[in-house]
Amino acid sequence: MDQENVSATLTIAAPAERVFAVLAEPNAHSSIDGTGWVQKAVDRAPLTEVGQVFRMGMYHANHPDGDYQVANKVQVLDPPRAIGWLTGEEKEDGHLEFGGWIWRYDLVPLGPSETEVTLTYDWSAVPQFIREYLQFPPFGPEHLPTSLHHLSELVSGR
Incomplete structure (x- = not known):
């Protein structure tokens, strides 16, 4: 595969500020996730700055431990237009290591009550040694659109 990112776009009936919030x-995030892998927030503070780290409890049947935790580092924070983070893990010594893939949401206000949201998963910075044991993207083509629909339902209170 030559392409090293996938994205999906959905218009959500809500202002960009509400979607961003x-x-x-x-x-x-567990309600937005389209795979069922994201379980719960370990760090619950709102994302407010680039460099902020937040951890999520995860579950995947093919993971050696089943239940595991990821550490995410905010890379993009431009309220209410863009938010994105790298995903990685915290080593036993407390060192954070990121795999090179980023999740990013870009929001374009279409008026006072509509926002076009594009979700992008980009693995272009993943080193070869990780690509040897992980497939990219690690989810099917339905994941990003499903996540955006979950986001829309959550934002609208459905």
Whole structure:
């Protein structure tokens, strides 16, 4: 595969500020997830600055431990237009190590009550040694659109 990112776009019937506020809440991420892997926020503070780290409890049947935890580092924070983070892990010594893939949401206001949201998963910075044991993207083509629909339902209170 030559392409090293995938994305999906959905128009959400809500102002960009409200959509962004939901994305900046780690507690909301398990409800947004389209795979069922994201379980719960370990760090619950809202995302407010580049460099902020937040951890999420995860579950994946093919993971050696089943239940595991990821550490995410905010790379993009431009309220209410963009938010994104690298995903990695915290080593036993407390050192954070990131795999090179980033999740990013870009929001374009279409008026006072509509926002075009594009979700992008980019693995272009993943080193070869990780690509040897992980497939990219690690989810099917339905994941990003499903996540955006979950976001829309959460933002609208459905």
